[in-house]
Amino acid sequence: MTISGDTPLEDRLADDEVLGWRLQLAYAGLHPDATAVLLDAHGPEGAVARVRAARSGNTRAAEAAAIPAVARVEELAELGVAVRFRGGPGYPPHLGELPGAPDVLFVLGLWPTGPTVAVVGTRRCTAYGRNLAAAYGHTIADAGWVLVSGLARGIDGAAHRGTVAASGKGAAVLGCGLDVAYPREHASLRDELLALGGAVVSEYPPGTPPEAWRFPPRNRIISGSAQAVVVVEAAVRGGALITASLALEQGVPVFATPGDVGKPAAAGCNLLIRDGAHPVLDPADLIAELELILGPVARRVAGPADQFPWEGITIDDLARSQGTSVADAAATLARAETAGAVARNGDRYYPTLGKSR
């Protein structure tokens, strides 16, 4: 997938041999910190030579780095993967200015332009968190902004789903190669994301397996490419808080949604708020806060209270609070669900947040 007017990779490599060395170094699949240190000290060509020489250490990386960059052109073209060099065209604009940003990015699709918001959170989220993340994803898309997240299970995936449901643009940053379907259940979500004009990116070359140590570094890409980071649910330890602290280092404002004190999935967010993150409430509140940073939004977003006043209501609750029969309450909720005004999760109904009227 090349942009029209984009010079083919083969020609670019022929024009500038340094690009070839940089791509060759990226293919070594080293830890991003190691790549950065090598580049700083030895430059692209020297770094490749160093990796190839270090046979005693990591032979896999040494072998991968030994293959000339031109030999990768065909493989990348087959996968539809574009290569973006830091400082070159197509590289996420804000990210490139930050220290420690990846030298090379592998990209499927086109990195969407426009104000960008990151929504991140724990993989082990509650239904409440999942709904909220989806609502944020939906509202951000409705506002015409770009959502960036990690396509992980839990909050990340829910946020992406919200964007896709609103036909918005999003970018997903992976911790593995672009041809590796991980997590597997998000394969279709990733396709939808691409079909709507979004992007899936990784600093790791195709074929890189999802190893645990590769995920924390990719969070700096998420936070670095966004103008705001929203943490929905996070445990005290975990990727979401890493993203938040990276964002603070990078000078990106961090927002966090408050949760129950004592609920493990909310502890990280509450900690962030105590330490100075902006608390955000429902999606309308998030938009109001983000407007201060990203500029006003043309479309007004209806708050959930305007549509459906009961968050997480069950049939029993509705029957009891309205004094109607269970049959009527069930029929009311099912009709609202069919009409798309509410969504069911387990036995609870939630307003479909962020849908503009």
Add this chain to the structure above:
Amino acid sequence: MFARVTSVALVGVDPRPVQVEVHVTNGRSVFAIVGLPDTAVREAKERVRAAFGSSGLRFPAGRVVVNLSPADLPKAGSAYDLPIALGLAAAIDRRHGPTTDVVALGELGLDGTLRPVRGGFGAALVGRRLGRRVLLPMEAAAEAGGLEGAEVFGTPTLRAALDAANGWQVPEPPGAPDDLPQGPDLAEVRGQLAARRALEVAGAGGHHILMSGPPGVGKTLLARCLPSLLPPLPSLELLEVALAWTAAGLPRLCRLDPPFRSPHHSATLPALIGGGSGVPVPGEVTLAHRGVLFLDELGEFPTPLLDALRQPIEDGRVVVARKGSTVTFPSEIQLVAATNPCPCGFHDDGEVPCVCASRAIDRYRARLSGPLLDRFDIRIRMNRVDHRLLSGPPGEPSGTIRTRVVAARKRQMARGGVNAKLERGAIDALDWTDSAVRLLDAAAESNRLSPRGWDRVRRVAVTIADLGESAVITDGHVGEALAYRVQ
């Protein structure tokens, strides 16, 4: 020197008369049993010989041949000891021996006592049909007690049986057996309004129902309440239930509530659907015939068991094929199942986070998905009840709800059958309002309903209308039906 006594063999749960013919002639001492007997029947020779001696009778010298007819019916177990002994006694003494005009079943001890056997109820039915006196061991006679039109006698020993057959000393006929305790009443269930209502709809329309929710929310209690909501069994169905239970060697049920069975997920395939080595024995699906089969922790049942359940659920009968013969057991059941939404039980819970790996959830769900899940017309999601409601007033008692269910069933019977099983055309022919059709279309379009799901939702809607004594089916009825169909 020949005598013939009638006995009974169970084919499936169905009792068939078997003729036990005894022939005694002079010659070398031989005792032979012919007519497809199994090992236990062949061993009857030794038991009969010993019991004869213990009862003060002389075992005949000469050639004794016992024939069990019809010969193509497989006969198993020790229940033919008594008819063989009676026939033998009659054959050697035509004038003073017992009458052979009886139906007899029972195992003999070496000391001449009679031991309990399965099939007493079936023997009583055969006796009633043939108009003959039925002689059974005491315990087997108890299960046949209270059966109108049958002359059943329980006898403790061979001696007493001989006397009873001659009418010399007729023992007391047994009374109706004691009943098992009733299941719980729905009044015990606090809160869970939607689940209670869904159970009522399921009971009224004969819909299979699946309840999912975290542990401890009352899924099992609710399921156990279902028999108390269902219409009492008519006498013919009560007879079918008694046959099924006694064929499995269980006490006969005399109460009018439909039976309730809840096999554990570690049950074997023959235990669940019937079969086993030797003569096939009814399984849990047959014990739940005309009643409720409750599968707790549905997600824990191994896939082969769940697959094997499909035929009994669909056809209302189990066919156990054996070399040379097939046996059919009845299994008209209403299926109730409970499951956790995931291995830890808290997936999609509003408050408690789920700690399962998502692959584990997928595996758990995959086991339930597909054809089996499709068979549950009503699928509800339950959750914890506020503790303040637990100490609140009791819910509506089962008796009141049963009145509504019976009325709704009456409307369905006038139409030709319960809504869950009514033919499609009869559902189409009902009076659907325009708004009801529009709502169904909208639900189908929003991809929430498969074609089969669409049909099942309509049936549930009809049941809801029946409960409301409404001749037309409105969007309110359809809406409620949609609410009871959690994916």
